[in-house]
Amino acid sequence: MHDIATWLIKINNFPLSGVFVVSTTVVPLRVSESRFAIRCRRRRAETTRVDASPSRLAMALFLALVATFLAGWLCYQWYCMWTVRRKLAWMPEVPGGVPILGNILDVGNGRDMLKAFTRYVNTVGELCTIQLLYEKYILATDYDFLEFVLSSTKILDKGNEYQHLHDWLGSGLLITTATKWRKSRKMLTPAFHFSILEQFTDVFEKNGKILVEKLEETCDKEIDVHPYITWCALDIICGPLQVPYYEIFLESSMGVPIQAQDNTDPEYVFAVKDMCRILIERMFSLLGRGQWTYKLTSNYRKEKKHLNVLHSRTKSVIQSRKKEGLNQAKAAIEDEDIGSKKKLAFLDSLLVANIDGRPLTDDEIREEVDTFMFAGHDTTATAISFCLYCLMRNPEAQAKAFEEQKTLFGGTLPDTVTHRDLQEMKYLECVLKETLRIYPSVPIIARRTDSEIVYKDGKVIPKDTTIMIYILGAHMNPKYFKDPEKFDPSRFETNEGNKPFAYTPFSAGPRNCIGQKFAMLEMKSTVSRVLRHFEILPPKEPKVPDLAAQAVLASLNGIHLVLKKRTWT
Numbered sequence: 001m002h003d004i005a006t007w008l009i010k011i012n013n014f015p016l017s018g019v020f021v022v023s024t025t026v027v028p029l030r031v032s033e034s035r036f037a038i039r040c041r042r043r044r045a046e047t048t049r050v051d052a053s054p055s056r057l058a059m060a061l062f063l064a065l066v067a068t069f070l071a072g073w074l075c076y077q078w079y080c081m082w083t084v085r086r087k088l089a090w091m092p093e094v095p096g097g098v099p100i101l102g103n104i105l106d107v108g109n110g111r112d113m114l115k116a117f118t119r120y121v122n123t124v125g126e127l128c129t130i131q132l133l134y135e136k137y138i139l140a141t142d143y144d145f146l147e148f149v150l151s152s153t154k155i156l157d158k159g160n161e162y163q164h165l166h167d168w169l170g171s172g173l174l175i176t177t178a179t180k181w182r183k184s185r186k187m188l189t190p191a192f193h194f195s196i197l198e199q200f201t202d203v204f205e206k207n208g209k210i211l212v213e214k215l216e217e218t219c220d221k222e223i224d225v226h227p228y229i230t231w232c233a234l235d236i237i238c239g240p241l242q243v244p245y246y247e248i249f250l251e252s253s254m255g256v257p258i259q260a261q262d263n264t265d266p267e268y269v270f271a272v273k274d275m276c277r278i279l280i281e282r283m284f285s286l287l288g289r290g291q292w293t294y295k296l297t298s299n300y301r302k303e304k305k306h307l308n309v310l311h312s313r314t315k316s317v318i319q320s321r322k323k324e325g326l327n328q329a330k331a332a333i334e335d336e337d338i339g340s341k342k343k344l345a346f347l348d349s350l351l352v353a354n355i356d357g358r359p360l361t362d363d364e365i366r367e368e369v370d371t372f373m374f375a376g377h378d379t380t381a382t383a384i385s386f387c388l389y390c391l392m393r394n395p396e397a398q399a400k401a402f403e404e405q406k407t408l409f410g411g412t413l414p415d416t417v418t419h420r421d422l423q424e425m426k427y428l429e430c431v432l433k434e435t436l437r438i439y440p441s442v443p444i445i446a447r448r449t450d451s452e453i454v455y456k457d458g459k460v461i462p463k464d465t466t467i468m469i470y471i472l473g474a475h476m477n478p479k480y481f482k483d484p485e486k487f488d489p490s491r492f493e494t495n496e497g498n499k500p501f502a503y504t505p506f507s508a509g510p511r512n513c514i515g516q517k518f519a520m521l522e523m524k525s526t527v528s529r530v531l532r533h534f535e536i537l538p539p540k541e542p543k544v545p546d547l548a549a550q551a552v553l554a555s556l557n558g559i560h561l562v563l564k565k566r567t568w569t
């Protein structure tokens with residue numbers, strides 16, 4: 001206390017800082033007034049003689065300004081929250097919040113967040129409000145509300161939290177504002193036409209073969225399968241980007257043409273994973289939320305390093321395709337002029353695209369490529385890994401899925417499968433859908449209102465409110481899925497009782513996942529190949545996935561299983 005008081009007195013030499021000192025130290029200073037007063041006078045005399053420098057005055061002024069600014073800012077945030085809270089009084093509020101921090105202490109990290117959100121929707125309500133730091137959020141698993149929000153053409157902006165990805169993904173399709181999104185989505189949709197998707201069966205197959213070779217080396221041993229699948233998914237996403245991953249490597253560092261699966265690129269994958277962690281941490285950190293204050297954190301420095309890696313890889317992809325692919329793309333466009341409608345795959349369509357009557361800049365192309373590299377590999381890798389885990393845990397479903405393969409291909413183990421074969425794998429599709437119900441790769445998404453929206457019966461959603469759609473919560477709601485904990489692919493065999501807005505692993509409505517058909521084909525190709533070659537068995541000491549929301553759903557303790565070579569007779 002003595003040291004603090006001495007320090008305060010030093011500042012108190014200056015007129016403005018006195019306000020600050022008095023306001024913060026009235027009680028402690030009274031305690032030993034007389035002795036203290038003497039010391040103060042002595043101190044003052046000393047400091048006036050020695051220390052009355054302009055830099056101290058400036059410091060005191062600065063502190064006073066910061067304090068005033070902080071107090072003003074907190075009052076403003078509180079007022080905004082109070083206004084939103086009043087308008088959202090028609091929803092129950094998650095109790096137990098503390099001043100300023102709200103319910104943040106329940107929700108401190110990705111793992112706790114899933115647990116807390118599940119508890120809230122089960123105990124407070126399928127539609128409720130929650131305070132995280134100084135902001136009120138809506139947390140929703142209520143069917144009518146989900147339908148209203150997801151199918152709305154007015155609530156198209158993403159939550160502010162997505163902007164933490166801005167330095168990486170710029171205004172790529174995933175995070176961009178509604179106005180730009182409309183143009184970009186229109187431009188990119190043809191690149192996911194089914195005639196384009198058909199071309200990628202070869203890419204899935206080629207990379208699936210490499211995956212099986214890699215997994216053969218691990219036979220009969222316990223492995224965490226997720227890294228293997230991640231490498232494969234990374235190679236595959238370079239299919240629509242039309243540049244084999246080894247070329248990215250070739251350009252960026254290694255100098256030897258090799259596949260990602262042959263030579264893992266720990267830097268890239270680590271950078272992606274760590275960016276996802278940073279995204280979630282920023283959501284719950286006072287410093288992380290402010291643009292300026294974030295720069296004071298160690299996460300900011302890490303992000304800068306990651307961005308170098310991430311952007312250098314994508315720039316290489318674009319340069320590489322520009323060198324060899326632009327002419328082909330132009331030729332294809334010319335074909336279109338003479339009437340033979342040729343659809344361009346993803347990167348070519350960006351290279352020749354026009355937006356607002358001009359070609360895309362290199363940065364705009366990079367932002368879209370970054371977006372697809374991110375949205376298109378981690379999501380599918382997660383889903384495939386969890387699907388293998390579900391097949392391991394459910395031997396009956398595994399046997400049935402394997403039987404389907406046998407029926408489809410007869411006595412000969414196929415070397416490659418066709419697009420048509422993939423479409424015939426109906427039971428496997430149910431297995432994948434059920435996996436995505438219990439383990440949705442994206443467990444939470446967020447939208448933000450840019451004006452006041454009238455919901456129903458005059459209830460309003462105020463302007464600037466973030467709506468968190470808890471996809472995992474809806475998927476595990478017994479009202480929508482009987483016995484939700486049970487892995488039961490047969491739920492998806494018929495459309496009976498189908499409630500489209502209760503099952504949204506790819507989101508729903510206008511801003512749904514543009515890559516969902518691509519993802520389903522990739523997952524079928526990869527899982528069916530693993531299934532044809534291996535029996536998936538539990539390790540001696542099975543591990544239940546320790547789930548956490550890290551932008552994409554993660555199992556913090558990996559996904560452990562044992563693969564045993566099958567004989568195909």
Ligand code: HEM
Pocket residue numbers: 158173174175185240371372375376377379380383440441442445446504505506507510511512513514515516518519
């Ligand atoms: C199992 C795999 C996948 C899952 C579960 C999944 C899920 C989702 C979800 C839930 C969204 C909505 C995000 C939001 O509103 O914040 C989304 C959007 C998106 N996804 Fe996927 N995705 C998958 C695979 C893919 C693939 C393979 C690609 C690319 C080839 C892709 C590209 C995108 C893009 C670009 C968006 C933004 C769409 C827009 O805003 O218009 N996704 N995805």
